[in-house]
Amino acid sequence: MSGFPTRPTRATFGPPLENRRPVRNPRRELDASLASLAFWQVAGLGVVAPIAWVLCAKSGDLGDEVTVVSHAEAWNPDGALPGPEVERTAGGIYLVEYAASYPDADGADTLLELLFGAAAPQPTGEIGAAAESLVGVVTRGSGSIFQVDIIRISAYGHRDAGFAAFFW
Numbered sequence: 001m002s003g004f005p006t007r008p009t010r011a012t013f014g015p016p017l018e019n020r021r022p023v024r025n026p027r028r029e030l031d032a033s034l035a036s037l038a039f040w041q042v043a044g045l046g047v048v049a050p051i052a053w054v055l056c057a058k059s060g061d062l063g064d065e066v067t068v069v070s071h072a073e074a075w076n077p078d079g080a081l082p083g084p085e086v087e088r089t090a091g092g093i094y095l096v097e098y099a100a101s102y103p104d105a106d107g108a109d110t111l112l113e114l115l116f117g118a119a120a121p122q123p124t125g126e127i128g129a130a131a132e133s134l135v136g137v138v139t140r141g142s143g144s145i146f147q148v149d150i151i152r153i154s155a156y157g158h159r160d161a162g163f164a165a166f167f168w
Contacts, residue, residue: 004051004073004074004075004102004104004105005051005073005074005075005101005102005104005110005111005112005113006104006110006113007046007047007051008042008043008046009043009046010039010040010043012043013039013042013043014039016032016036017032017033017035017036017039018032019031019032046074049168050118050166050167050168051073051074051075051114051167051168052071052072052073052074052084052098052114052166052167053071053072053164053165053166053167054068054070054071054083054084054086054096054164054165055068055069055070055071055122055162055163055164056068056069056086056094056122056162056163056164056165057069057122057124057162058124058160058161058162063160064088064091064160065088066086066087066088066094066162068083068084068086069162071083071084073098073102075102075103075104075110075112076102081102084096084097084098085097088160089147090158091158091159091160092149092150092151092157092158092159092160092161093147093148093149093150093158094147094148094149094150094163095141095145095146095147095148096117096145096146096147096148096165097144097145097146098112098114098144098145099112099144100112100143100144111143112143112144113143114140114143114144114146114167114168115140115143115168116138116140116167116168117138117140117146117148117165117166117167117168118136118138118165118166119136119137119138119148119150119163119164119165119166120136120163120164120165120166121134121135121136121150121161121162121163122161122162122163122164123161123162124162132152132153132154132159133152133153133154134150134151134152134153134159134161135150135151135153136148136149136150136151136163136165137149137151138165146165146167148163148165150163
């Protein structure tokens with residue numbers, strides 16, 4: 001059974017299960033309907049949950065660079081593959097780039113087709129009245145490349161800040 005980076009459907013887990021015989025002791029035997037429900041729920045989660053995320057922080061002497069602090073991808077459950085490359089292209093504008101394809105569970109190269117993203121700015125050292133209100137905007141360039149814009153709400157314009165980005 002192959003898997004990520006493509007999303008699982010209910011059919012990925014095979015046909016609906018049936019009991020071989022009636023369940024006599026539910027404490028010791030699993031009813032097929034429960035296993036089928038679990039497959040259904042896992043497939044449903046694969047539809048609505050982000051399949052990749054990255055946490056980035058400002059870095060450099062002037063805070064004008066970006067560092068990947070942490071990342072995780074559904075197609076990389078053991079963390080053996082490198083994460084995305086993140087580059088600051090201008091003040092408050094970042095490019096997040098994944099490889100164009102990744103191996104699925106069977107080792108076959110599969111095209112990465114992320115559909116959209118969301119970003120949450122993570123400014124540091126700004127608590128209370130001094131904190132700026134920031135919003136993150138994600139623009140899809142392709143199935144593996146996204147632009148993240150961090151924008152000041154009070155005085156509309158870009159601002160460098162750390163951010164978390166999530167991709168579906």
